[in-house]
Amino acid sequence: MSEKEHIQTKQKKHISKSKRNEWIVAYIFIAPLVIGLIVFYIYPFFQNFWFSFNEVNRFNVSTFTGLQNYKNLLKDKELYQTLGNTLKYVVITVPIGICLSLFLAALLNSKIKGTSIYRTIFFLPSVTMSVAIALVWKWMYNGDFGILNMFLGVFGMKGQNWLSNPKLALYMVMIVGIWMSVGYNMIIFLAGMQGISQTYYEAASLDGAGPVKQFFKITIPLVTPTIFFVMITSIIGGFQVFDTIYMMIGKTSLAYEKTQTLVMMFYRYAFDYGEKGYAAAISIFSFAIILLITIFQFAMQKKWINYD
Numbered sequence: 001m002s003e004k005e006h007i008q009t010k011q012k013k014h015i016s017k018s019k020r021n022e023w024i025v026a027y028i029f030i031a032p033l034v035i036g037l038i039v040f041y042i043y044p045f046f047q048n049f050w051f052s053f054n055e056v057n058r059f060n061v062s063t064f065t066g067l068q069n070y071k072n073l074l075k076d077k078e079l080y081q082t083l084g085n086t087l088k089y090v091v092i093t094v095p096i097g098i099c100l101s102l103f104l105a106a107l108l109n110s111k112i113k114g115t116s117i118y119r120t121i122f123f124l125p126s127v128t129m130s131v132a133i134a135l136v137w138k139w140m141y142n143g144d145f146g147i148l149n150m151f152l153g154v155f156g157m158k159g160q161n162w163l164s165n166p167k168l169a170l171y172m173v174m175i176v177g178i179w180m181s182v183g184y185n186m187i188i189f190l191a192g193m194q195g196i197s198q199t200y201y202e203a204a205s206l207d208g209a210g211p212v213k214q215f216f217k218i219t220i221p222l223v224t225p226t227i228f229f230v231m232i233t234s235i236i237g238g239f240q241v242f243d244t245i246y247m248m249i250g251k252t253s254l255a256y257e258k259t260q261t262l263v264m265m266f267y268r269y270a271f272d273y274g275e276k277g278y279a280a281a282i283s284i285f286s287f288a289i290i291l292l293i294t295i296f297q298f299a300m301q302k303k304w305i306n307y308d
Contacts (some may be wrong), residue, residue, distance in 0.1 A: 169255030
C-alpha cells in the first residue's frame with residue numbers, strides 16, 4: 001500500500017469514528033424522549049387495547065372476553081347520549097373558536113398600538129390551569145351569588161341556575177372552552193399571517209381592494225394550511241374535553257347526563273365503577289372516531305387548502 005492510500009484509509013477511519021461518535025451522542029439525547037414515549041404512551045395504548053377485550057378488575061387481573069365489551073357498549077344507550085353531547089360540543093366550539101381566533105389574529109396583525117399587550121392578555125387563558133379557570137367560571141355561573149346573575153339583576157332580568165339546567169349547562173361550558181382556546185389558536189394564526197408576503201397586499205391595494213376584501217381574498221386562502229392544523233387539533237381537543245366539565249358539573253347535578261362526554265364516561269367506568277375493560281372499550285371507540293375524522297380531513301384537504 002502506497003503512502004497516499006495509507007493516508008486516505010486513515011482519514012476514512014477517522015471520519016467513520018467521528019460519525020459513530022455523533023450517532024452515539026444523538027441517540028443519548030433522544031433516548032429520554034423515546035423512553036418516555038414508550039413508557040407513557042405506546043405501552044399504555046397497547047395495554048388499553050388489550051384490556052378492551054378483557055374483563056379487568058380493580059387489581060388489573062384480566063379475563064379474556066373477546067368482543068363482549070364492544071357488544072355491550074354498542075347496546076348501551078348512555079353511549080349514544082354521551083356521544084351526542086361530545087359531538088355537539090365539537091361542532092359548536094370548533095367553528096366558533098376558529099372564527100374568533102382568525103378575527104383577533106387579523107386585528108393584531110394590523111398596525112395598532114399595544115399589540116404585544118393584547119397578545120399577552122388573549123393568550124393568558126391558554127396557559128392558566130384549567131382547574132382554576134373552571135372554578136372561577138363556576139363561581140360566576142352560580143345561581144345564588146354568581147356575578148352573571150348579579151349583572152342580569154341590575155337590568156331587572158331574572159337569573160338562572162346555569163350549570164344545573166340540563167338545557168343550558170353544556171352551552172355554558174362551551175363558552176368556557178372557547179374562551180380558553182381562542183388565545184392559543186390566535187397566536188398560531190398570527191404566526192401564519194406574518195409569514196405572508198406584503199407584496200400581495202400592496203398589489204391588492206393598487207387594484208383598489210380594501211382591508212375586508214384583502215382578508216377574504218388573500219389572508220384566508222394563504223393561511224388555509226394553518227386553519228387545517230388548528231381544525232385538526234381543535235377537534236381532537238374537543239373530543240378529549242374533560243377537566244372543565246368535570247370541575248363545573250357535579251355528579252349529582254341535574255345536568256350531568258346532558259353534559260357527560262366520552263372521556264368523562266371512560267373515567268367514571270374506570271375509576272368509579274372499576275370496570276376497566278369496559279372503560280378501555282370506550283376509549284378505543286373514542287380513538288376510532290377521532291382517527292376516522294382525521295383521515296377524512298386529510299383526504300379532503302386538497303380541495304380547499306392552498307400550499308402555494
